[in-house]
Amino acid sequence: MKATLITGASGGIGEAIAVRLAERKHDLLLVARNAEKLEKLCTRLSEQFGIETQFIAGDLSKASTAADIFAQTQHRGLEIEMLINNAGIGSGGEFTEIPLQSELDMLQLNVSSLVALTHLFLPQMQQRKSGTILNVGSMASFLPVPYMATYAASKAFIRFFTQAITEECKPYNIHVLLLSPGLTKTKFNFSAGIENEKGKALNTDSVSAQTAEQVADEALKALDQRKHVVVSGTINRIGAKLLTLIPNVFLARMFARSYRKKLN
Numbered sequence: 259m260k261a262t263l264i265t266g267a268s269g270g271i272g273e274a275i276a277v278r279l280a281e282r283k284h285d286l287l288l289v290a291r292n293a294e295k296l297e298k299l300c301t302r303l304s305e306q307f308g309i310e311t312q313f314i315a316g317d318l319s320k321a322s323t324a325a326d327i328f329a330q331t332q333h334r335g336l337e338i339e340m341l342i343n344n345a346g347i348g349s350g351g352e353f354t355e356i357p358l359q360s361e362l363d364m365l366q367l368n369v370s371s372l373v374a375l376t377h378l379f380l381p382q383m384q385q386r387k388s389g390t391i392l393n394v395g396s397m398a399s400f401l402p403v404p405y406m407a408t409y410a411a412s413k414a415f416i417r418f419f420t421q422a423i424t425e426e427c428k429p430y431n432i433h434v435l436l437l438s439p440g441l442t443k444t445k446f447n448f449s450a451g452i453e454n455e456k457g458k459a460l461n462t463d464s465v466s467a468q469t470a471e472q473v474a475d476e477a478l479k480a481l482d483q484r485k486h487v488v489v490s491g492t493i494n495r496i497g498a499k500l501l502t503l504i505p506n507v508f509l510a511r512m513f514a515r516s517y518r519k520k521l522n
């Protein structure tokens with residue numbers, strides 16, 4: 259069976275993309291930790307849209323999970339024609355106050371597992387001379403973000419990695435898209451533990467916040483147009499352009515000052 263693999267599909271942006279692809283009759287393989295949510299979503303989407311759905315419950319903050327997922331797809335006879343690396347979490351606060359292990363787990367999830375899944379599934383796409391990879395970055399990838407240092411750096415990695423891989427994939431007719439959402443109304447801030455007093459000081463652009471469905475629609479439109487980069491939301495697009503014009507040292511200083519001022 260040919261399928262689209264979506265990580266982080268049990269909620270938020272990943273779930274919204276799953277719904278949109280189901281509407282387009284894509285058969286889906288959904289991945290996240292929460293098996294119950296994945297099972298419910300699989301049942302709903304297959305009943306509503308008459309598609310094949312499967313799920314794998316796995317924790318991508320563990321180094322072995324990407325290889326386990328790949329092995330499962332081979333065992334189940336799944337041909338992954340589209341890989342959507344969406345699963346990711348954030349962290350916020352003063353760097354030394356965040357437990358080291360949670361920062362390292364986030365890097366495994368946001369960065370290493372994304373690289374591993376891409377490395378595992380790309381060779382088969384190269385052989386078939388077709389395929390699509392969508393990596394979810396962030397507006398945070400456009401600047402160093404004090405008090406969200408590791409998360410923003412993980413997304414900067416995704417931005418550069420994806421843009422480099424885009425070029426390597428062109429001779430194989432594999433389409434690669436980098437999606438950079440801005441603030442989106444999902445459980446992200448809650449999961450990142452930044453919905454507390456200190457975390458609220460990190461939220462700078464709540465006016466431009468999008469829904470997960472709006473982000474999913476922009477992602478699919480960009481895929482249809484075979485774009486390689488999309489920043490979702492008009493305000494975010496303008497913001498991203500402006501950010502590239504300002505030196506990073508200056509941006510980081512401004513951001514740190516504003517955060518400290520908000521916290522007094």
Ligand SMILES: NC(=O)c1ccc[n+]([C@@H]2O[C@H](COP(=O)([O-])OP(=O)(O)OC[C@H]3O[C@@H](n4cnc5c(N)ncnc54)[C@H](OP(=O)(O)O)[C@@H]3O)[C@@H](O)[C@H]2O)c1
Nearest residue numbers: 266268269270271290291292318346396441442444445446
């Ligand atoms: N929301 C925003 O403001 C925003 C802005 C820019 C970029 N993004 C990016 O968008 C992507 C999706 O975030 P979201 O806003 O949709 O957040 P979300 O609502 O918290 O969803 C995150 C998804 O990732 C899964 N996940 C979390 N930890 C996991 C792990 N260890 N292993 C496997 N799956 C895991 C979650 O499912 P389980 O809990 O079931 O594992 C869930 O399905 C992330 O890469 C994020 O960095 C979000």
